[in-house]
Amino acid sequence: MEKRRNFLTAALLAAAAILMAAGVAMEQNEQxxxxxxxxxxxxxxxx
Amino acid sequence: MDSKKRTFIQAAAAFxxxxxxxxxxxxxxxxxxxxxxxxPGLNCYSCPGALSACPIGSLQNAVTAWKFKFPCYVLxxxxxxxxxxxxxxxxxxxxxxxxxxxxxxxxVPKKLRSxxxxxxxxxxxxxxxxxxxxxxPFAHKFTPVYCKYLCPSGTLSGILLSAADSRLRSLxxxxxxxxxxxxxxxxxxxxAVFRPFCKYLCPLGAFYALFNRVSAVRLKVDGEKCxxxxxxARVCDMAVNPVISPNHPECIRCGQCVRCCPHxxxxxxxxxxxxxxxxxxxxxxxxx
Numbered sequence: 001m002e003k004r005r006n007f008l009t010a011a012l013l014a015a016a017a018i019l020m021a022a023g024v025a026m027e028q029n030e031q032x033x034x035x036x037x038x039x040x041x042x043x044x045x046x047x
Numbered sequence: 048m049d050s051k052k053r054t055f056i057q058a059a060a061a062f063x064x065x066x067x068x069x070x071x072x073x074x075x076x077x078x079x080x081x082x083x084x085x086x087p088g089l090n091c092y093s094c095p096g097a098l099s100a101c102p103i104g105s106l107q108n109a110v111t112a113w114k115f116k117f118p119c120y121v122l123x124x125x126x127x128x129x130x131x132x133x134x135x136x137x138x139x140x141x142x143x144x145x146x147x148x149x150x151x152x153x154x155v156p157k158k159l160r161s162x163x164x165x166x167x168x169x170x171x172x173x174x175x176x177x178x179x180x181x182x183x184p185f186a187h188k189f190t191p192v193y194c195k196y197l198c199p200s201g202t203l204s205g206i207l208l209s210a211a212d213s214r215l216r217s218l219x220x221x222x223x224x225x226x227x228x229x230x231x232x233x234x235x236x237x238x239a240v241f242r243p244f245c246k247y248l249c250p251l252g253a254f255y256a257l258f259n260r261v262s263a264v265r266l267k268v269d270g271e272k273c274x275x276x277x278x279x280a281r282v283c284d285m286a287v288n289p290v291i292s293p294n295h296p297e298c299i300r301c302g303q304c305v306r307c308c309p310h311x312x313x314x315x316x317x318x319x320x321x322x323x324x325x326x327x328x329x330x331x332x333x334x335x
Contacts, residue, residue, distance in 0.1 A: 006318050019120070029120050031120075032100050032109075036097075036099070040104060046205070
């Protein structure tokens with residue numbers, strides 16, 4: 001059971017790394033940056 | 048680890064995620080490279096002190112983007128945090144969770160540990176995650192519905208920003224009023240109920256809860272040492288019984304049960320290897 005869980009953890013971490021790398025390759029981090037560096041009017045309640 | 052150490056880690060994490068101190072005075076948010084990545088906890092990127100992006104805000108932004116692409120980057124980061132730590136993030140690294148912990152220390156006549164419908168209400172956060180964060184934005188003109196109508200962390204950021212920039216105050220309308228009501232309700236409830244937002248509404252907590260059973264950091268109960276005295280279940284503020292389910296989705300890994308076990312039967316593990324099993328007898332909390 002523990003071994004299976006550890007295998008699943010490792011698989012999830014590997015999948016996460018692949019997704020992050022793919023996201024960076026598609027420049028999605030820049031999309032995050034562009035949103036996060038401007039005041040989000042929806043978030044602060046202006047809409 | 049005693050509870051003071053946890054409080055120190057929470058305070059340090061909250062500070063490190065919001066260390067752009069000048070923002071609190073100028074009303075200008077940080078726009079450096081740190082905003083390329085998301086923090087693990089719920090911390091609005093419009094907070095004047097925020098050095099990084101909010102994972103839920105970034106996820107909403109990704110799914111509401113006009114040119115839809117699968118949100119690989121944000122989802123990858125969130126899965127990484129979830130698979131590595133699970134809800135340990137809620138217990139140690141989330142600034143909004145820390146705020147609720149502090150509010151729970153405020154003395155009120157009665158602290159509610161559980162109530163009728165508590166268990167059912169806990170499923171609401173999954174609805175918030177799937178409906179408000181992932182589905183409704185498509186049905187509602189690509190609006191980030193969760194951030195716009197519910198997120199109390201964003202409201203707090205709005206209050207902090209408007210304190211430094213008076214022009215913002217004139218723009219506040221009914222949405223802000225509604226969000227202020229939500230924030231006030233969360234703040235007041237937090238004094239009587241342990242972490243109500245984390246238990247019932249937080250979509251990030253719901254996401255990490257999905258990984259709690261398989262995350263690298265887990266809790267383990269030593270069946271040979273455990274005498275089923277029930278102390279761990281009585282001291283758990285999230286109303287989890289670690290003996291029955293040590294990695295229950297509701298467990299935020301605060302370590303209260305580890306600390307209080309008189310038989311040192313509960314411990315943290317990392318990939319099944321014990322991190323620290325020793326219970327600190329001198330810091331034992333008396334069971335309720």
